[in-house]
Amino acid sequence: MSTDPLAWLDDAAERRRAFGVQRTIRARPIDDHLIDLASNDYLGLTRHPEVIAGAELALRRWGAGSTGSRLVTGTTEEHEQLERELAEFTGAPSALVFASGYSANLGVVTALSNPDTLIVSDTTNHASLVDACRLSKARVVITPHRDLSAMRDALEARDEQHALVLTDSVFSADGDLAPLRGIHALCRESDAVLIADEAHGIGVRGTGGRGLVQECGLAGEPDIIITMTLSKAFGSQGGAVLADDRIRDHLVNTARSFIFDTGLAPASVGAARAALSVLKREPHLAETVLRHARVLAEAADVAETPESAVVSVVLGDAATALAAADRCRELGVRVGCFRPPSVPRGTSRLRLTARADLTADELDTVVNVLRTVVGEHA
Template identity: 50%
Template sequence: MAVADWLAALTRRADLRAKAGLTRRLHPRAAADAVVDLAGNDYLGLSTHPQVIAAATQALSRYGLGATGSRLVRGSTEAHHALEDSLAGWLGTDRALVFSSGYLANVGAVRALVRPRTLLVSDAHNHASLIDGCRISGAETVVTPHADVAAVAAALAAAPGRPAVVVTESVFSVDGDLAPLVSLHRVAREHGALLLVDDAHGLGVTGPAGAGAVAAAGLAGEPDVVVTATLSKALGGAGGVVAGPAEFVRHLVETARTFIYDTALPPAVAAGVHAAVEVARTGDDRRAVLTERAATAVRRLRAAGLDVSNPDAAVVSVTAPGPQAATEWAAACRDRGVAVGCFRPPSTPDSRSRLRLTIGAGVPRADFEHALEVIVECAP
């Protein structure tokens, strides 16, 4: 294919996406952005917390901008190891391993759990990083209906004697509902399977001392449970973590390609996230704000006749009539100073378009109330 034909084909595909309301655009924001943020994931407002900024600044002056190499070359610093020890203690696991992103942590964890003949049983609403991890692993994958424990049990029962892994989020990123973790673990254990839980939207938001949904379910430290999470949501930083038995973390260090061949998380970010962990562990007041505001958002939006999810944490989704309407709704809110998430196929697992609101404790109360009014007034 000639270069001109290739570029023309890309243009035609972009035109088709535009007609379907699926165009995506980058919107750069200034540091002094005055927009009310109900789109970002800084749940506890820790990205700008003075203790977090001070720790990151000190590490930046000591180590410089980047890690300068992969973790196994020159990228492991005292900041990384201190963060991993802190995360393992918080999550109640033997060990924790920090990756440069939550995406890479999920891909690496899924791949590392796969052995010959392994069956992966994956929830239909799982995040793209888990889906890609399943695909890249090359293992047979059965996708079960959302939060359907009976379907998971049936899939495991249909593969007796095979190693298996049940793959799920804890708080699902699309609608904010909570997976039936206790039941999933019971079924997995009955069939000799492992349970992998992506606690990205639960860590810092739910559980004892904010230790996440896995801890809230009483599964912290179980030898057949592996926990992953991003460090970019409630902890306000960047990076990802995989936590579980010491033997599995050692396996990751020695075999996970997304860990071995990737430049390490910058030490300043690791130090800042470590400080964020310490703040989050004592942040029950912030978590109480999230709970109250999520309930308020549901009540106000439903009173306006909107179709709203039942959130189990700090994610609230509002159904839009279609992808174009969702895009226009989000744009109208942005024009009035309110940022909301806009989820459209293929980012949604059920072909339903949504606005996604992520509740933040750091947003002033008056701004939060105003944002809800704007969302209602801009509704299609």
């Protein structure tokens, strides 16, 4: 009998290495000169002078931390102003800021579900929605990707009084879009509530980056809840739920990831407010992201026209994808590398993310690198 109760961790790590899915943490140096196609900084705002200034101003006014949960000392006037601005921008009745997009999804799904609830969730939804389903006390039905027929069948067969339908608006691995109009119509037929995670939609889709829900003409509908992150297009940190006033009140009183978590740091709030201000003044940034994504897709020989900032280059096995990512890095370009369990086995890929602030010279370099690497590893 083993005397090491953690010996099984060595076996697990060895299995990961054998399948090419062992992860390591790699710090970015301050003088990193790689062209970035891996981050989610879609609008290129994380280093924008106004965004940095917004963070600095909030830091000096309120200090380094929020000092407590939102219900104690963790809510500043800055938090409430951001909530008003997010609601106005997206066309939602109200907003509630969380410490992260992950905690926003956990909070809203668990607070709105109970044993008399059915949750219908797309199979490729983000891990935060998956974990929210696991933490809920509801019955969960996982439906095939973007399959309206399967969603309808699940909703029509339910015995539960309440139902939630969960979907990413823009799916993080492939960058494709949810059929939101069709899903919302199903929800209306079944008295269900739609929760759409706009983490990859806000700032990229919709009028001036207002998101796919707005683009589909569904902004402000009382049976739609939007969740979002401030760490992607807004270049900051944090998350938010955008919804009916009654839902906001319910979350304030019941969402554990809101009640028991320290409030978002003031500097992150100030940065997000400044980023939103830039986006409202420069709405063309959203279209620039999509235009750059089309350049990346053509260079990587991806047939489908990108629908978001994400360009997925499927290469097959994990070792091939990892080698291709390392080769891109050697040539001066950082790319994402998605392997199981982030994507199904056999579909490991390079995940390229377009940014609005890529220069013409950077795009030329990226095009040459992608053509070389994809040619070597396809």
